[in-house]
Amino acid sequence: MQIVVIGAGVVGASIATRLAQRGAVVTLVDQGLPGTGTSSTSFAWINANGKEPESYYALNLAGLRAHHGLGGNEEWLRPGGHVEIAVDEAHVRHLRGRMERLVARGYAVEEIGADRARELLPDVVVPDQADTIAYFPQEAYCFPLLYLARMLAEGRAAGVTLRDNTGVVALDPDGDGARVTLSDGTVLRADAVVSAVGRRTSELAALAGATVPMAGFTEPGDVTVGYLLRTIPLPVRLSRVLTTPWLNVRPDGGGRLLLQALDLDATADPAAVPAPDSPLVEDYLERLRAVVPNAGSARIAEVVVGQRVIPADGLTVAGRLPEIPWLYAVATHSGVTLAPLLGAAVAGELFGEEEPLLADFRPDRFAEGAQIVAPSSPRKPGEQ
Numbered sequence: 388m389q390i391v392v393i394g395a396g397v398v399g400a401s402i403a404t405r406l407a408q409r410g411a412v413v414t415l416v417d418q419g420l421p422g423t424g425t426s427s428t429s430f431a432w433i434n435a436n437g438k439e440p441e442s443y444y445a446l447n448l449a450g451l452r453a454h455h456g457l458g459g460n461e462e463w464l465r466p467g468g469h470v471e472i473a474v475d476e477a478h479v480r481h482l483r484g485r486m487e488r489l490v491a492r493g494y495a496v497e498e499i500g501a502d503r504a505r506e507l508l509p510d511v512v513v514p515d516q517a518d519t520i521a522y523f524p525q526e527a528y529c530f531p532l533l534y535l536a537r538m539l540a541e542g543r544a545a546g547v548t549l550r551d552n553t554g555v556v557a558l559d560p561d562g563d564g565a566r567v568t569l570s571d572g573t574v575l576r577a578d579a580v581v582s583a584v585g586r587r588t589s590e591l592a593a594l595a596g597a598t599v600p601m602a603g604f605t606e607p608g609d610v611t612v613g614y615l616l617r618t619i620p621l622p623v624r625l626s627r628v629l630t631t632p633w634l635n636v637r638p639d640g641g642g643r644l645l646l647q648a649l650d651l652d653a654t655a656d657p658a659a660v661p662a663p664d665s666p667l668v669e670d671y672l673e674r675l676r677a678v679v680p681n682a683g684s685a686r687i688a689e690v691v692v693g694q695r696v697i698p699a700d701g702l703t704v705a706g707r708l709p710e711i712p713w714l715y716a717v718a719t720h721s722g723v724t725l726a727p728l729l730g731a732a733v734a735g736e737l738f739g740e741e742e743p744l745l746a747d748f749r750p751d752r753f754a755e756g757a758q759i760v761a762p763s764s765p766r767k768p769g770e771q
């Protein structure tokens with residue numbers, strides 16, 4: 388079976404690799420270099436924490452387990468769990484409700500006291516007035532580009548041909564399969580095509596005459612955009628994800644920290660990225676110093692505005708497009724959590740093994756006239 392996978396982010400590279408390992412002849416095409424889409428601007432917290440409804444939770448839980456299950460030298464994955472500290476009333480109520488649902492589902496979560504939190508987060512100020520502190524021991528964070536490197540290496544070993552810096556510009560039916568035209572004029576024949584082009588999914592589907600509605604950037608601070616700030620290396624002991632009402636923090640290698648503050652995303656605009664010495668950045672640093680006193684010397688090395696991959700109803704899309712059986716589309720937020728699972732599951736589906744976990748996420752739910760409830764911003768605690 389000849390398959391063209393379009394998009395070499397964490398999702399497309401995982402699918403290409405698993406397909407090749409099952410014996411398909413795979414070409415992985417990207418208009419840029421691998422990993423330069425949303426995969427390089429991610430908080431990359433691996434979790435099923437605030438994921439609703441039930442089927443989306445189940446999918447993310449399978450994603451979390453798939454990361455832990457990959458075995459070998461998991462150079463990209465940092466287990467160690469996640470601690471969430473809630474102080475204000477609204478956050479406490481939200482966290483307690485979420486914990487109740489997660490406990491009922493058997494998800495690993497425990498309420499802990501301030502002393503245990505201080506053990507887990509030795510350099511973090513755990514406020515005495517913290518009303519609820521939750522520890523999610525199986526959650527993790529990852530380095531998406533290291534995960535991608537591993538997938539690309541496994542893919543190469545299994546025979547995947549990578550064509551980077553080459554966009555797909557046309558998709559046409561050809562017998563039971565398709566002709567895929569690349570920007571350099573090459574035409575590839577494929578029995579099946581997988582679209583894993585992230586936030587470009589609507590445009591790619593349109594090349595085949597199909598519709599997959601995605602949430603697009605409309606105004607600063609909408610649900611599709613979010614800041615991520617990377618510090619210089621700091622003398623701070625932190626080995627897990629920390630989320631608080633003011634700041635989400637995780638290690639980013641070599642003493643660097645990655646910062647996210649969902650309420651400060653209100654001004655995020657991909658066309659106007661603040662400089663590392665802007666007043667907005669000072670807000671983040673103030674919050675960081677309040678949470679981690681050892682971060683007194685912190686400066687920000689990099690500010691990015693990440694652009695989320697969000698299908699119109701906020702949930703994953705995975706399946707063959709109605710009327711175009713040769714074109715399989717995958718697009719999702721939480722794609723870092725889901726990549727290992729989607730790699731194996733989508734490859735299985737292309738080999739005829741239907742994956743029950745994907746049943747609620749078929750593209751035909753966007754048929755004309757369907758009611759679509761769009762996701763809203765700002766994002767809530769437990770989201771990313």
Ligand SMILES: Cc1cc2nc3c(=O)[nH]c(=O)nc-3n(C[C@H](O)[C@H](O)[C@H](O)COP(=O)(O)OP(=O)(O)OC[C@H]3O[C@@H](n4cnc5c(N)ncnc54)[C@H](O)[C@@H]3O)c2cc1C
Pocket residue numbers: 393394395396397398399416417418419420421422423424425426427428429430431432433434553554555556583584585586587591612613614615693694695696718719720721722723724725771
């Ligand atoms: C601020 C922020 C925080 C996030 N935090 C988390 C988190 O904590 N946990 C989590 O699990 N997820 C998180 N995410 C989401 C996650 O990063 C994404 O879901 C994931 O990276 C999507 O990967 P992808 O491979 O689908 O897309 P991408 O990485 O965008 O890859 C798509 C690729 O397709 C290529 N492409 C596009 N069009 C074409 C074309 N016509 N021809 C050829 N190639 C094409 C692009 O060049 C790109 O390389 C976050 C995202 C953001 C923005």
